Amino acid sequence: MGTVGKFQPGQIRDGIAECLSRHGMDGASIGEIEAHMETAFGEAVASSSIRSYLQLNTPGKFERLGRGRYRIADAGLVMTDPAPDGEVELKGKPVYRHGKTRLFRADSLEWLREQPEHSVHGVVTDPPYGLVEYTPTELAKLRAGRGGTWRIPPSFDGHQRAPLPRFTTLSSAELDQLERFFRQFGEILMPVLVPGAHVMVAANPLVSHLVSYALDAAGFERRGEVVRLVTTMRGGDRPKNAHEEFPDVSVMPRSNWEPWLLFRKPVEGTVAENLRKWKTGGLRRISDERPFGDVIASSPTNVKERTIANHPSLKPQAFMRQVVRAILPLGEGIVLDPFAGSGSTLAAAEAVGYQSVGVELDPTYAELASKSIPKLAALPDRVGLVHVDPVGAEASDAVPVEG
Template structure:
């Protein structure tokens, strides 16, 4: 992805523009740098498509039959990324929606806020789409047979016995976790611990996170006693993750109540 190219990360750190921008404050909230996905031109979108198609072919090689991929995306690029993964051979098994107000979007037209005060250039983001993909099960093999043979094929139920659902009410990553790992895309442990549990239906096998970043996936697996391998090409993030993983894994995760996006939901966490 362009925003994690080394030159773009350097521009973000130096405050020199590039694809990263500092959005204006909103209701007293100081907003973190965000990538301007709408700035991607046709060539760059084609590059994203090609990257995830080629990445998907490597995932197909690495996964056991029936193994799942859970991939975070956004409302602007998900149709592009998901389509590329399907062409690579992965089955699209739907998506789950993380309900969370990230303060993305909803801004008035840049440099014309006063001229068009009643216009927003994009909707205010209230959800995050995650694609669910699976390496195809061998022909004529049932899910039960796949579970017996490969320990894969389905998603693990929640700790209380209820099914994993395709809508997950989520908090924004809490300050205490962002202080441990200052990564622009860090996901909360309250979410990641649900996902790593779901990824291994029998609690057996190894989770792989090829975009390690802050180490939140590895930390969530560590907290639940699951095996996980993380890969990161950017040295600064790799070093950050090495320090953050044990601290995130030990962090307490509590149930919380949210009234965001007009919903009142109680999230019971594992």
């Protein structure tokens, strides 16, 4: 049997929490938790260790239902989040509030199933579009600096680069799983949105076609994509173990852009009618003279922001604030990030004055978000992030390397 000493601090607790979150209000038995832990971590965890976390080490976090059966505390309560004036009432109990921001600790699909129809006006999210990279096993490897699905780049110019998921390693079965996941996500999300609500999803050139197909099949209208111009560490490598033999060859192009897919729930009647009734249907302009554009020159996430929110997929506030602002055409309604991570979307919404709701399953990241949201939201706007006009009037000549 496994022992506590073989695991990182908090790893057993987080694994138990993920297992119980998946089982919902019915909870799980000790045996089911043991099976989940062995699958997640690749080795058994002693029953005594699991019971210690359930009964002693995390008071108030887990609730005993009966002999050998537990659930997340409050998982069985169907409650309405008290909504101050101007806020939308949602089911569940937020684990964190700040200004106009609410954060829920839950499985996003299960949380969405509980929400009332027509309660969200826009979505901006950077989801786990490789899926496997955010399993407990791969997160444990990432946090221990061992890699696994994550590529841990070497330091560059004296700076340690952020980890990157290896999407080229995904199997056919994992790609099929990704497509099924996003179709299910789209189908569950659809009724929660008001007509005309836009959904902006960060993707990757290697898998964006699967995400796009899945959301289209779920009933969303494809409305193009926003191109984030940023040079990353992905691609540009010479053939592995043959770089001297083939010095003029790159296995794949160095990535200089990131796609953010844009979809819309069908409107009721005309766009003007939908705007009058639901406050949605279009995108908010930058100004009277400038519409929101689909190419945005971006810098990598800076060291200050990464110090605040150490998440491998953290995007810079300068970029996030622009796309979040655009998602509510009249500046009214609620923005949802169902894969909140360290809270960068929620912080951007707070910075531009929008109501926002985030959902995060991983307890470590949910705790990080609760600390990082006010700090990220308080950062001043930065110069240097611009939409690229069609004539190329505004563009950055040099974009730093990300990752």
